[in-house]
Amino acid sequence: MNLSKKLIEASLYEKINLTNDEQNVIYQILDNNLNGVTEYYDTFCPYCKLSTTFRLNLKHQVKSDNRLIFSLYNSMEKQYFLISYECSRNSSHTLLLTIKVYKEAIEKVGQSPSRANLDKNKFKKYSKVIDSEMHSELTRAIGLFSHGVGIGSFVYLRRIIERLVFKAFEKAKVDNPSIEKDFLNKRFTEKISALKDYLPSTLFENPKIYSILSKGIHELTERECLEYFNIIELAIELILDDELTKFENEIKKENLGKKLNSILSLD
Numbered sequence: 634m635n636l637s638k639k640l641i642e643a644s645l646y647e648k649i650n651l652t653n654d655e656q657n658v659i660y661q662i663l664d665n666n667l668n669g670v671t672e673y674y675d676t677f678c679p680y681c682k683l684s685t686t687f688r689l690n691l692k693h694q695v696k697s698d699n700r701l702i703f704s705l706y707n708s709m710e711k712q713y714f715l716i717s718y719e720c721s722r723n724s725s726h727t728l729l730l731t732i733k734v735y736k737e738a739i740e741k742v743g744q745s746p747s748r749a750n751l752d753k754n755k756f757k758k759y760s761k762v763i764d765s766e767m768h769s770e771l772t773r774a775i776g777l778f779s780h781g782v783g784i785g786s787f788v789y790l791r792r793i794i795e796r797l798v799f800k801a802f803e804k805a806k807v808d809n810p811s812i813e814k815d816f817l818n819k820r821f822t823e824k825i826s827a828l829k830d831y832l833p834s835t836l837f838e839n840p841k842i843y844s845i846l847s848k849g850i851h852e853l854t855e856r857e858c859l860e861y862f863n864i865i866e867l868a869i870e871l872i873l874d875d876e877l878t879k880f881e882n883e884i885k886k887e888n889l890g891k892k893l894n895s896i897l898s899l900d
């Protein structure tokens with residue numbers, strides 16, 4: 634079940650629609666009985682500063698606090714409750730969510746540590762392939778998104794993806810100078826198509842990413858930007874993963890070359 638991912642990655646105050654299965658998990662959490670369902674989220678722990686799995690822990694649901702919250706807010710339409718996760722490396726490291734329940738939807742009204750704090754470390758691994766400016770823009774995009782700022786956060790992601798596309802263009806130009814012709818006048822999606830051999834195939838195979846990117850920033854609504862944020866963030870991660878693999882392979886090749894040279898020079 635991917636409910637935890639959906640909850641932890643959602644922005645605050647956004648209505649999250651639930652499937653029947655997801656609704657059942659919510660009821661099971663409220664009922665303090667998960668019935669064999671496991672809920673977890675793989676991320677970085679800001680306390681351990683290492684990658685970890687946060688597991689939903691009903692044992693740690695603060696029953697008395699829940700009752701307190703219920704007594705303050707409980708009404709026919711809305712209920713508030715806490716969901717608590719613990720880090721598998723150290724059970725005193727917790728991830729807490731405050732959720733408001735509607736009939737078929739929920740709204741996240743609080744989270745600690747914040748999504749930006751969890752993701753800040755996630756992007757550290759890309760420091761070999763992105764500069765500090767891009768790293769801080771990525772963190773800013775997630776910070777804005779996690780507070781429900783749609784267009785603002787999306788502008789940052791578009792900016793990052795455009796810069797990555799231009800980086801690919803610079804590489805393509807070295808191999809094939811003719812690509813430069815008319816490149817700057819092309820629409821954004823045409824630019825991506827022209828760089829097919831230099832960008833991850835997932836960008837082309839996923840029509841949704843493609844159609845979101847083909848829309849101008851002025852055509853998108855606040856709601857659409859929030860809705861598409863996670864998909865575009867994933868596209869950026871795919872490009873960066875690709876770059877990181879290439880970078881690491883180059884280093885390995887270089888090291889192999891050095892080792893072979895030193896063996897040959899011994900002869």
Ligand SMILES: [Zn+2]
Nearest residue numbers: 678681720726
């Ligand atoms: Zn931890």
